[in-house]
Amino acid sequence: MLQKRDTSTLLRRLSPGTKLLMALAGTLAIVFFENIWLSIAMMLISYVVILYEKMGSMFKLIFISTLSMLVFMYAIYGAVVQENQKDTYAFSVFGIPYYQAGIDKATHFFFRIAPLMAFLFLIFRTINMTDLGVWMTKAGLPYRWAFIFTDSFMVIPVLSKDMEQIMDAQRARGLVTEGNLMTRMKAFVPVIVPVVANAFAKVQDQAIAMDTKGFNSKCKKTVYRELPNTTEDKICKAISLVVLIAAIAYKILKSLKKI
Amino acid sequence: MAMQSTESKSRLWGTYVAIMIPLGVAINYVGGLLNSALGGPLYLDSIGTAVVAAVMGPWVGAISGLLFNVVSALMGGNMMSALFGICNIGTGLIVGYMTKWGFFEKWWQVLIVANVLVSFWNAATGSPIASVVYGGVDGSAGTSVSIAALQAIGADLVTAGFIARMPINLIDKGIAVLIAWIVYKRLPENIKNFNKKK
Numbered sequence: 001m002l003q004k005r006d007t008s009t010l011l012r013r014l015s016p017g018t019k020l021l022m023a024l025a026g027t028l029a030i031v032f033f034e035n036i037w038l039s040i041a042m043m044l045i046s047y048v049v050i051l052y053e054k055m056g057s058m059f060k061l062i063f064i065s066t067l068s069m070l071v072f073m074y075a076i077y078g079a080v081v082q083e084n085q086k087d088t089y090a091f092s093v094f095g096i097p098y099y100q101a102g103i104d105k106a107t108h109f110f111f112r113i114a115p116l117m118a119f120l121f122l123i124f125r126t127i128n129m130t131d132l133g134v135w136m137t138k139a140g141l142p143y144r145w146a147f148i149f150t151d152s153f154m155v156i157p158v159l160s161k162d163m164e165q166i167m168d169a170q171r172a173r174g175l176v177t178e179g180n181l182m183t184r185m186k187a188f189v190p191v192i193v194p195v196v197a198n199a200f201a202k203v204q205d206q207a208i209a210m211d212t213k214g215f216n217s218k219c220k221k222t223v224y225r226e227l228p229n230t231t232e233d234k235i236c237k238a239i240s241l242v243v244l245i246a247a248i249a250y251k252i253l254k255s256l257k258k259i
Numbered sequence: 260m261a262m263q264s265t266e267s268k269s270r271l272w273g274t275y276v277a278i279m280i281p282l283g284v285a286i287n288y289v290g291g292l293l294n295s296a297l298g299g300p301l302y303l304d305s306i307g308t309a310v311v312a313a314v315m316g317p318w319v320g321a322i323s324g325l326l327f328n329v330v331s332a333l334m335g336g337n338m339m340s341a342l343f344g345i346c347n348i349g350t351g352l353i354v355g356y357m358t359k360w361g362f363f364e365k366w367w368q369v370l371i372v373a374n375v376l377v378s379f380w381n382a383a384t385g386s387p388i389a390s391v392v393y394g395g396v397d398g399s400a401g402t403s404v405s406i407a408a409l410q411a412i413g414a415d416l417v418t419a420g421f422i423a424r425m426p427i428n429l430i431d432k433g434i435a436v437l438i439a440w441i442v443y444k445r446l447p448e449n450i451k452n453f454n455k456k457k
Contacts, residue, residue: 027338061295062335069393076396076407109394113337120336144273148280152330155285163289167296177297184297189438192293192303196286196310196442203282204450207274215274 009053010232011126016135018233018240023123025240025247030116032251039111046118055125062121066114073110077102129153134225143221163195170194275453276319283311283323284330287347290435291331300401301431304331308347309354309377309439313363314446315453317355321348339392346388349380354436358443369440370433377436378428385428386420401427 007013030039050059081102089097129150136146170190171177177187286307294303308327312320324347332341353376357363362372396403405423410416443451
């Protein structure tokens with residue numbers, strides 16, 4: 001379970017514990033402050049850092065789904081959601097009236113989800129899974145659970161690679177993966193069934209290998225990987241804690257004011 | 260593959276669980292990825308939950324389903340979407356218990372009973388969750404347009420979400436449980452019997 005640690009940028013040098021705290025603080029800040037400018041700032045900063053970290057191609061799919069969410073939310077809520085029956089529309093596009101209440105609802109949901117999609121992508125895609133497993137074990141989580149959680153992230157790229165290879169092999173045998181919807185959907189089964197069957201074929205050997213390496217042993221598991229707590233970690237943790245406390249305090253005060 | 264004794268299998272149960280849960284997560288993820296790569300309009304991200312539930316039992320399947328939504332929420336950055344794990348828990352429990360009780364053997368049991376139950380659960384729970392997370396519209400073209408049309412004719416958001424999701428789920432979960440069944444049928448007996456003997 002050892003991987004080389006990438007320390008090329010500040011974000012990659014931070015320990016998993018710091019990043020988890022940052023993720024929690026960022027999430028609560030967006031959800032509790034409900035401030036559109038904060039959301040826009042978080043989104044823009046995250047996009048810049050994603051490009052700086054050269055993760056643009058990985059983020060492409062999430063960016064496309066963010067854009068489709070933007071279009072659908074504004075198009076549908078704007079046209080459907082009204083304050084009341086007498087609500088007059090704010091503007092119309094191709095004869096379809098758009099209401100202010102719908103635009104407000106779309107803004108509320110979109111700017112709660114979109115910034116976090118970029119921010120959390122950045123945080124979790126730069127976490128070293130070996131370090132995360134070690135951190136979880138040291139934090140007191142049973143080794144088995146830490147293994148299951150981190151292994152979930154590790155198996156995905158392996159299986160994705162298998163899928164690509166099987167798809168190429170099936171294409172070489174004449175499988176058509178392009179064309180109309182039915183043709184493309186027909187290609188799904190001949191690819192996914194071998195992927196799943198292959199993965200299951202390896203399970204028994206993997207179980208025996210893990211058992212012989214002491215996975216089932218009752219004694220306490222030890223780790224020999226150190227997680228450095230650098231000055232950068234301490235600063236980021238302190239900032240995250242301040243944001244976290246401020247967000248919770250703001251939410252409590254806001255609720256009290258409403259009462 | 261060598262056959263294992265019952266004692267060794269029972270000793271390895273925990274190890275199998277630790278392997279199968281992440282495997283279910285990864286199969287779900289790859290299913291969704293393949294669907295996107297082929298440009299399909301469905302989700303197809305519950306095959307892993309169904310296979311793991313059939314092989315390892317309802318609760319292992321349910322945990323695998325829940326963990327998939329947590330992992331994909333973390334990877335996709337949409338933390339609130341982890342709530343959709345409730346849908347996947349139901350998928351795991353339904354397929355797992357059907358297999359345990361011997362109702363996951365024939366194609367019609369899979370396509371009619373399992374599919375309808377899983378689809379109903381997913382549409383019934385998915386609709387209120389989508390209204391909490393996205394306000395009802397989740398960016399999926401087919402569902403979003405259907406919801407808008409139903410709302411325009413007077414249906415409330417949750418009802419519109421349920422009606423719009425049901426036919427899509429019947430196709431999506433139908434494919435998922437059918438693939439799970441095909442794979443399950445092809446597995447060696449010693450792996451298949453985990454669910455039945457536990």
